[in-house]
Amino acid sequence: MKIRVAQKPPDAYQHGDLREALIDAGVKLLTEGGLAQLSLRAAAQLAGVSHGAPYRHYRDKAALVAAIAERGFRTLTKAMRDELERSGARKAGRKLTALAVGYVAFATAHPAYLQLIFGSGLSKEDAPESLRAAGEEAYLVLRDVVEAGIRAGELRKGDTDEVALACWSLVHGLSMLFIHGAVPKPETAKLERALTERVVLLLGEGIEV
Amino acid sequence: MKIRVAQKPPDAYQHGDLREALIDAGVKLLTEGGLAQLSLRAAAQLAGVSHGAPYRHYRDKAALVAAIAERGFRTLTKAMRDELERSGARKAGRKLTALAVGYVAFATAHPAYLQLIFGSGLSKEDAPESLRAAGEEAYLVLRDVVEAGIRAGELRKGDTDEVALACWSLVHGLSMLFIHGAVPKPETAKLERALTERVVLLLGEGIEV
DNA sequence: CCTACCGATCGGTAGG
DNA sequence: CCTACCGATCGGTAGG
Numbered sequence: 483m484k485i486r487v488a489q490k491p492p493d494a495y496q497h498g499d500l501r502e503a504l505i506d507a508g509v510k511l512l513t514e515g516g517l518a519q520l521s522l523r524a525a526a527q528l529a530g531v532s533h534g535a536p537y538r539h540y541r542d543k544a545a546l547v548a549a550i551a552e553r554g555f556r557t558l559t560k561a562m563r564d565e566l567e568r569s570g571a572r573k574a575g576r577k578l579t580a581l582a583v584g585y586v587a588f589a590t591a592h593p594a595y596l597q598l599i600f601g602s603g604l605s606k607e608d609a610p611e612s613l614r615a616a617g618e619e620a621y622l623v624l625r626d627v628v629e630a631g632i633r634a635g636e637l638r639k640g641d642t643d644e645v646a647l648a649c650w651s652l653v654h655g656l657s658m659l660f661i662h663g664a665v666p667k668p669e670t671a672k673l674e675r676a677l678t679e680r681v682v683l684l685l686g687e688g689i690e691v
Numbered sequence: 692m693k694i695r696v697a698q699k700p701p702d703a704y705q706h707g708d709l710r711e712a713l714i715d716a717g718v719k720l721l722t723e724g725g726l727a728q729l730s731l732r733a734a735a736q737l738a739g740v741s742h743g744a745p746y747r748h749y750r751d752k753a754a755l756v757a758a759i760a761e762r763g764f765r766t767l768t769k770a771m772r773d774e775l776e777r778s779g780a781r782k783a784g785r786k787l788t789a790l791a792v793g794y795v796a797f798a799t800a801h802p803a804y805l806q807l808i809f810g811s812g813l814s815k816e817d818a819p820e821s822l823r824a825a826g827e828e829a830y831l832v833l834r835d836v837v838e839a840g841i842r843a844g845e846l847r848k849g850d851t852d853e854v855a856l857a858c859w860s861l862v863h864g865l866s867m868l869f870i871h872g873a874v875p876k877p878e879t880a881k882l883e884r885a886l887t888e889r890v891v892l893l894l895g896e897g898i899e900v
Numbered sequence: 901c902c903t904a905c906c907g908a909t910c911g912g913t914a915g916g
Numbered sequence: 917c918c919t920a921c922c923g924a925t926c927g928g929t930a931g932g
Contacts (some may be wrong), residue, residue, distance in 0.1 A: 902925095908926085908927090
């Protein structure tokens with residue numbers, strides 16, 4: 483005889499929005515165990531439903547993955563916007579620094595999102611439209627700042643997308659190196675922020691004589 | 692009665708070096724199907740041996756993954772050194788550009804390596820010593836160029852590791868964005884190279900006025 | 901939304 | 917280095 487242990491989380495969703503609850507569960511799995519731990523079945527269990535239930539809301543696993551990635555983009559966009567506002571920056575250089583700090587903080591706080599967005603088989607072609615849009619929105623936060631900076635004469639003249647690409651690459655790369663542990667990760671959020679600011683400053687001023 | 696179809700590749704390894712053959716197989720799996728397709732069993736099949744055989748050479752799956760990642764680092768190091776030599780660059784700015792071109796070319800030619808190195812659970816702590824050393828060697832190629840550049844007065848004075856971190860972040864981020872398709876990937880290697888050079892130039896000269 | 905089931909794959913081990 | 921086996925997990929579907 484098998485003892486049946488209650489595995490349903492005490493506060494699983496209650497008839498409410500299983501669709502959202504599954505995303506929550508997926509994020510949790512991702513955060514705690516990485517990409518390999520993300521499965522529809524485990525998400526269903528975490529949400530307190532049977533493993534057949536998710537198919538009422540998602541056609542297949544890829545659909546849930548896309549939904550999680552979409553939320554990731556939205557969270558990232560918000561993190562950047564919040565930091566931008568919080569900083570009260572008015573000049574392009576300061577604004578870009580704020581965006582960078584927001585991006586890196588998001589990345590190190592939720593490494594699973596970046597792993598999912600950039601690490602899974604989600605390539606741009608077969609991504610659902612809403613996911614593509616969420617990614618585009620995040621990019622536009624950066625692009626707008628760059629464009630305004632060039633127009634205001636605070637950034638050197640140049641192709642807006644190319645300058646934005648340089649900023650994005652720098653910050654994304656820094657985030658990935660932090661996440662992977664390739665760089666000794668600063669021990670406090672404050673130190674992380676300071677290092678991020680110095681690295682961004684290098685892009686601002688240039689490293690050559 | 693079951694028809695037995697020959698699944699052994701015609702030119703699988705022959706009693707030679709199964710250890711190396713399994714790495715080859717793993718790289719192939721990774722390249723063709725991404726991280727999710729990498730399994731010890733599939734690698735064994737590709738190498739033409741039974742699925743129990745790999746355990747004679749690798750304690751577990753993680754050991755094979757580490758071996759593949761190590762080869763990835765060595766290939767990357769070679770790609771950077773080759774491009775550096777090929778360029779004939781003598782000044783730091785040109786050298787850094789060459790390293791960047793080599794890095795990005797490696798990344799887009801072998802996206803699976805970067806996915807494995809930076810995307811799997813290989814964190815710095817539990818990595819075998821040889822893997823850590825291979826990663827360090829790749830970093831030193833960059834660091835040496837930066838250090839020499841600062842000493843020669845071709846790069847602004849500053850913390851060597853911090854400047855190197857900025858370079859690495861920029862190039863790594865650019866590579867990841869290319870791989871993921873977040874940026875419209877240049878259609879030819881020549882265009883990719885040109886874009887990489889322009890982005891690196893932005894770091895060299897700075898984007899602020 | 902559940903139970904029961906399918907085929908497939910996996911990591912790993914025993915025993916030779 | 918092979919065969920045979922283990923327990924586990926997975927995505928997905930049928931049928932209710």
